[in-house]
Amino acid sequence: MAPSRPVRRHCAARHEAASCSCYRSKRFFAGVRAMMSIGEASRLSGVGVETIRFYERTGVTPPAPRTVAGRRLYNDAAVARLRLIKGCRAFGFSLREAAALSDAAPCPEVAALAQTRIAALRARIAQMQALERQLRALVEGCAPERAACPALEGIAQAQR
Incomplete structure (x- = not known):
């Protein structure tokens, strides 16, 4: 009698592992990662x-x-x-x-897109630095003894 082969649990009551299609497919796809949800x-x-x-x-x-x-x-x-x-x-x-x-x-296309992005970032940085300078000037105009803050008036005027 031939030695018995390993039997999968869900198949054990029905048939031998050698004839089980799920056994063969598991063995065939053992090195392949399954699709995921x-x-x-x-x-x-x-x-x-x-x-x-x-x-x-x-x-x-x-x-x-x-x-x-x-x-x-x-x-x-x-x-x-x-x-x-x-x-x-x-x-x-x-x-x-x-x-x-x-x-x-291709690499030249990636480089061109990256250069465009760098230019946009530099422009945005320049805008942010200008805003920082304006805000610092407004804060320096604030005085603790004043009831109305001139910085708020300056912010409102900057939006006109």
């Missing part, structure tokens, strides 16, 4: 579930494959793409730019 992709990427759905709706990411029940499935490449988009957004890139960058953009 949207919740798992969200947890691994740090991107919210609703944001992932929004990205799919707006075309930022390609549509995820679905189960028969309609649930989205994600693989490691999709999670990596979500992480890249999140990183691009942290650097201030628009969703359109982040989507373009996540499509494996």
